[in-house]
Amino acid sequence: MRIRKAVLPVAGLGTRFLPATKAQPKEMLPIVDKPLVQYAVEEVAASGIPMVVFVTGRGKQAIENHFDLSAELEQELAGRGKEDLRRQLRKISSMLRFAYVRQQTPKGLGDAILTSRNLVENEPFAVLLSDDIIVNEVPCLKQMMKIYYRTGHSVIAIQRVPRNSVSSYGIIRGRQVQDKECPGRLYRIEDMIEKPSPADAPSNLAVIGRYILTPAIWKALSNVVPGAGGEIQLTDGLKNLLATEPVYGYVFEGKRYDAGDKLGFLQATVEIALARPDLGKAFRKYLRSLKI
Numbered sequence: 001m002r003i004r005k006a007v008l009p010v011a012g013l014g015t016r017f018l019p020a021t022k023a024q025p026k027e028m029l030p031i032v033d034k035p036l037v038q039y040a041v042e043e044v045a046a047s048g049i050p051m052v053v054f055v056t057g058r059g060k061q062a063i064e065n066h067f068d069l070s071a072e073l074e075q076e077l078a079g080r081g082k083e084d085l086r087r088q089l090r091k092i093s094s095m096l097r098f099a100y101v102r103q104q105t106p107k108g109l110g111d112a113i114l115t116s117r118n119l120v121e122n123e124p125f126a127v128l129l130s131d132d133i134i135v136n137e138v139p140c141l142k143q144m145m146k147i148y149y150r151t152g153h154s155v156i157a158i159q160r161v162p163r164n165s166v167s168s169y170g171i172i173r174g175r176q177v178q179d180k181e182c183p184g185r186l187y188r189i190e191d192m193i194e195k196p197s198p199a200d201a202p203s204n205l206a207v208i209g210r211y212i213l214t215p216a217i218w219k220a221l222s223n224v225v226p227g228a229g230g231e232i233q234l235t236d237g238l239k240n241l242l243a244t245e246p247v248y249g250y251v252f253e254g255k256r257y258d259a260g261d262k263l264g265f266l267q268a269t270v271e272i273a274l275a276r277p278d279l280g281k282a283f284r285k286y287l288r289s290l291k292i
């Protein structure tokens with residue numbers, strides 16, 4: 001069955017970026033000149049998925065406005081001869097179909113995903129966490145979809161992380177699968193644990209914010225009780241799913257930035273700016289001049 005929907009949970013409070021996020025969603029913080037969340041939405045579009053389901057919350061209206069058509073602004077830009085900019089704005093709102101559902105209290109990622117159930121229904125779907133920006137010629141999600149279409153099972157993006165940072169992630173225990181199409185990159189997941197201490201971590205293979213899930217996740221999530229941090233964790237739902245069907249971990253190709261963290265946000269800003277054809281040269285020159 002084709003993957004036609006991508007769920008983007010955006011209800012989180014963004015406390016790590018206060019005070020910047022006091023009156024605006026963290027997903028709207030810009031990396032260069034594009035809000036964080038737009039990187040994820042563009043990855044969905046580039047992977048050929050036609051619909052995004054946002055799980056939003058209070059104070060997140062700016063996200064809806066961002067992906068909506070702004071007739072006044074377009075008219076204004078057209079009047080001033082800024083056709084390029086007008087077209088760019090039009091592209092954002094016409095890229096995909098968007099649907100919104102609200103999570104009333106931020107009870108955790110697992111609860112956010114469950115909130116989207118009535119819009120996703122009984123079909124496989126993708127989940128993207130917009131804090132994780134992944135840059136690669138073939139989008140991470142598209143790489144994962146290929147595996148889903150070959151296996152018919154859930155696929156989770158994974159990456160090796162330093163041992164001392166395992167407690168920031170969901171960590172998997174897995175058995176490498178011999179696979180000709182992506183040698184060394186595919187794991188059959190045997191167990192998962194959310195934010196373990198380094199002593200309890202079964203490996204240093206961390207879950208990164210890209211998932212392709214089969215509809216069996218609904219049942220697997222329905223009896224999850226609050227876990228790490230007192231939240232309903234997606235990782236705990238996935239652990240339940242493991243008991244009923246295979247789940248794969250995939251070491252994706254690409255560079256990942258943790259834009260949910262201040263240092264990661266700055267790294268993404270610098271590297272994405274350096275890669276921009278309109279900015280890169282001047283910015284590189286500026287950075288060199290700092291002699292740090």
Ligand code: G1P
Nearest residue numbers: 109132168169170207208209235
């Ligand atoms: C979430 C997931 C975690 C995953 C991480 C990836 O955690 O719960 O399993 O490793 O995203 O970014 P969060 O960063 O929202 O605390």
